Amino acid sequence: MADRAAKLAAQEEKARREKERQEFMAAQELETLRRAFKRLDKNGDKAIDVDELLAELEFLGHSLKPSEAALTIWEVDDDADGVINWDEFRQIFFRIRDDCQAGGCEPRKLFYVIEFLMNDKNLSGSMDLDECCTLLYGRYGKAVIDEIVTEVFAGVAPDQKSVSFSTFVNIQKKAAKKISDSSSGLVLSSGRMLPQVKDLKDRLDPTLAHLFHN
Template identity: 35%
Template sequence: MATAAARERFARKNEAAELKRAFDAIDGKKDGKIDQDELGRLFIKLGHTTRLSDIRDMIWEVDEDCDGSLSWIEFQAMYHRCRNDLTGYEPRRLFNVVQFVMNDKESSGRVSLEDAMQIMYLRYGRGGLDAQLEEIFGTSDLNSGKTLSLTEFLHSLQQSQVKQLQSRVTAKTYKPPPLQTRSKRLSP
């Protein structure tokens, strides 16, 4: 029987292969870069409507060398930054699209709950998997046959991320614990 560490290594290797497959699927020109035209064509293919300015912003948010496109290195860096982000403040719009493409293994334009399980397991662990599936798909039942289009998937992820950010304690929402009065005075 495989150990937990061996299963984790296998899952990470599969995640890396799926990430490369997603990059290649978006890189329509096969020039090793993803630009706004290629991302726009992906959205059209998947039936997702978005503004050109939003597509430009998705690229701009993670384009480290400011050349208007994403190289494989920038793409990987964006993915790993977002996957490991505990604050929730890392730009996620392109990351969410990439998650969809990674989960849509048959390029059907829909992601099933079963397809999403492996990658979500890596991100949220065994304990958080069911809750995350419930949050995005509305169920964690593998027999439900539930699938989501890109638009539905992005909407669910955005709602989930907004809810997580709103539940965080900030300087405005922090309430200090009540002061406890001492019943006995300490003598010097």
């Protein structure tokens, strides 16, 4: 009886610690997300507009037309006011992150910007390669990402292997195309089966469709 009680107490303590760990990680993630919002909110008016998005992308060395930036905002602007406030920003991130994990087709252009900024820890406009790979393994699979990263960084010295935003998008473009070109009966990282269909690359991530066409 005493052993059973001790075992139960140990299980409860383990569950309590795991809950605390999860809550701590969630709080950290939310704070990192808030910093990304503040970084995009250049004028401090608690909303992100097209000009602010373009300014950040320019800093990241990623060229985007104003019309494309406007579309990026419009795709996720639920109240259609032309800007993204904090509540929308937070909801966008968690909704699309969950959609990515499920292999869904939510618009991801702004999500990729948010995700990159959250991982640009020293505000340098680049992301650590190892962290980038770890992030994308769960989305596209380790084998796919490792092969693409080897290709993208061929001939680059180990100490220079940081990931720019354009490279971050390019790796995912290549990963989506590689999956679309593979045989039928695809298994996504989420475990969902996806049959081979025409224009699968667009269905996997329609927001990257323009990147597949010259």
